[in-house]
Amino acid sequence: VDALKLWQKRERRRLEDAYAKFVGPVPEDTVMHNADYDVDLTVAVIAALQNGKTVQELHEEANDGMVDVAGKFRRDRGRVVFNFGPYRGTVATDEPSFLDWMLGKDFPESTRRVARALLRESDEKAAADAAAASAADAASSPDDIPF
Helix, strand or coil: CCHHHHHHHHCCCCHHHHHHHHCCCCCCCCCCCCHHHHHHHHHHHHHHHHCCCCHHHHHHHHHCCECCCCCCEEEECCEEEECCHHHECCEHHHCHHHHHHHHCCCCCHHHHHHHHHHHHHHHHHHHHHHHHHHHHHHHHCCCCCCC
């Protein structure tokens, strides 16, 4: 027995059901599946669900860590990780070669924009790490090393 399927059949998930649950009775003159009415009902449902949250906060709540439209990246504990392929779950800036590979493929522009930003971040981190290592080497090696 599929409990989820039973629940979904018993508690329908149509626009008019959402309106009735969160806003109130659907107006008598509403013509369902008419674009104008659907937009009006949708706006009313979103307003009822808003509870003082911004549109961005609602988007984040509804999309559980989504970073790009295609879902190739997601947020995990505040970090952006890959959500597909051999590096799924890996912090994206730790794999610049994969980010570079993605830029040469046919991903949606939102995905490519995120990959470019992460690649820049990865390059900046690598440069900062190299500078810190160089400074540490200079500080730890005296000028007069006896041979």
